[in-house]
Amino acid sequence: MRLPMIVAAVLSMLTPAMADWQATLQAARGQTVYWNAWGGDARTNAFITWVGQETERLYGVKVEQVKLTDTAEAVTRVLSEKSAGQDQNGSVDLIWINGPNFESMKSQGMLHGPFVADLPNSRYLDLSPSSPASVDFTVPVDGYEAPWRLAKFVFVYDSARVRTLPTNMAGFADWAQAHPGRLTHPAPSNFMGATFLKQALIELAPDPRVLREPVDDASFETATAPLWDWYDALRPNLWRGGETFPENESIQQQLLNDSEVDIAISFDPASAAAAIEQGLLPETARVFVPVGGTIGNMSFVAIPYNAAHREGAMVVANFLLEPSTQARQQDVTVLGSFSVLDPAKLDAEGVAAFAALPSSPALPALADLGPTLLEPHGSWMTRLTEEWARRYTK
Secondary structure (H helix, E strand, O other), rough: OOHHHHHHHHHOOOOOOOOHHHHHHHHOOOOOOEEEEOOOOOOHHHHHHHHHHHHHHOOOOOEEEEEEOOOHHHHHHHHHHHHHOOOOOOOEEEEEEEEHHHHHHHHHHOEOOOOOOHHHHHOOOOOOOOOOOEEEEEEEEEOOOOOEEEEEOOOOOOOOOOOOOOOOHHHHHHHHOOOOOEEEOOOOOOHHHHHHHHHHHHHHHHOOHHHHOOOOHHHHHHHHHHHHHHHHHHHHHHHHHOOOOOHHHHHHHHHOOOOOOOOOOOOOOOOOHHHHHHOOOOOOEEOOOOOHHHHHHEEEEEEEEEEEEHHHHHHHHHHHHHHHHHHHHHHHOOOOEOOOHEEEOOOOHHHHHHHHHOOOOOOHHHHHHOOEEEEEHHHHHHHHHHHHHHHHHH
């Protein structure tokens, strides 16, 4: 029996869903997936390299990371191809994407899908309508992007120097007054600085439900009034009098390591443990969150509508959801990003993979991180950072 006949016979014995996936695997073999992903983190880049090695070994699918400084670069590339009528053989196969970029591509018909339900490993996800895997900055995912890593806003401090901590965002103003110059945040032009403001806005807004809708002038003025009162009280007691700010999270982490400040911020609950592992923070670094929880979201991958290697991209997206892949990703010696999988959906082998991970005193348990607060609509971040710049920069 010739090989095509053997393949056809095997496919005929599978369920329709499994037959479809076997056909995807067959079509993907030999493809090279051009994964457009932010390239600013060496550990993430190394993890993507490992993913490519494994998908090539297991499925014959290579991965080439196209390193971006801004996700909008890839979005613009796909938009240019769409405008030129290039509806096939596009240059982007997979994008690490979130928030406004996802909303823009989805609304303009620039994404392939829905495809998530076709991934065998989607069975490990909580895909209920309000889960973080189903909503991206208030925009329903609708199967057009697959999650791959969890992000949650946390504060990092040196427990050898700090004995009392704020329990909520409002308390940061009092804490800074009692510890002048020992707190700062990245500039809000950076995502981390903007998230610091959004975290405070969610807590201080009179009606946080308005943050779920696109911003308008009236809602912005009402919702942010308490925020600016709070920030006016906070700013004079910030590092360097609130006149200058670290450019990004890495520089702020260095300030914490150098004992110039006592608290830093991160969007990775494992960041303190990972930094200790790398010698970038003292072993006494720890993580805390406000009692009401913090902003969290999942990082997603999406496939452009004109991807040249669509099947290979689906294979990579599915591999990212393998419990063993997610466990390796959560290992603080590898990447340290928390898993997007629903623990209740794991089989015994998956549970064992996570149970075998190395522990660290600086690594919080998921239960220690409190509730996950959904991101405001993407339009709020733009208005928030613009207004901050108008008020506090010369």
